[in-house]
Amino acid sequence: MRNVKLSDYVHAYSHLPGKFNPQSIDVHDCVGIVVRGLIGVKHKYEGQDSITHFYQQGDLFLSAEIDEVYNRQGSYWQFYKKTEMILLPLKSSVWKRDQPQLASALHVQASLMAAFTYQKYINNLGLDRKLFSICWLRSNKSYLGVVPRVDIANFLDISRSSLKSFIKIAFNDE
Secondary structure (H helix, E strand, C coil): CCCCHHHCCCCCECCEEECCCCCCCCCCCCCEEECCCEEEEEEEEEEEEEEEEEECCEEEEEEEHCCCCCCCCCCCCEEECCEEEEECCCHHEEEHCCHHHHHHHHHHHHHHHHHHHHHHHHHHHHHCCHHHHHHHHHHHHHHHHHCCHHHHHHHHHCHHHHHHCCCCCCHCCC
């Protein structure tokens, strides 16, 4: 499996800022990597679009979170910057035929990644929201100029006034 040439199976895709339209490209059962840009993942929750996490350069992601087959919360990708990504269709018949061992291994890893990723978000927001929010703001300072404050507050599950306070705390200590 060391000499696998993925270029025959992956697809490059770019998207301008805005909401992702799944009809623009088939992303069913894909694993992807963000080459550049910023993606927020939003879900319908209690009648509102709630953001749960972001993907930025270098992040690995799964399309299952927005796939119509699994999507009961109306989840979608919101692109905040022009974004370029590389997609590998995990269930492609050509990929599975040519690389059966790797295809099987990646499919298992994708399932494990999905479970781990969502558990990480649940733990981060549930254990110490203030500390998590301040650390997250420090680590993602560049988001403040791109992502609307209402989306950041929604992601952190705090009020906009708390967000304003946490921003002051996060950057007054520098």
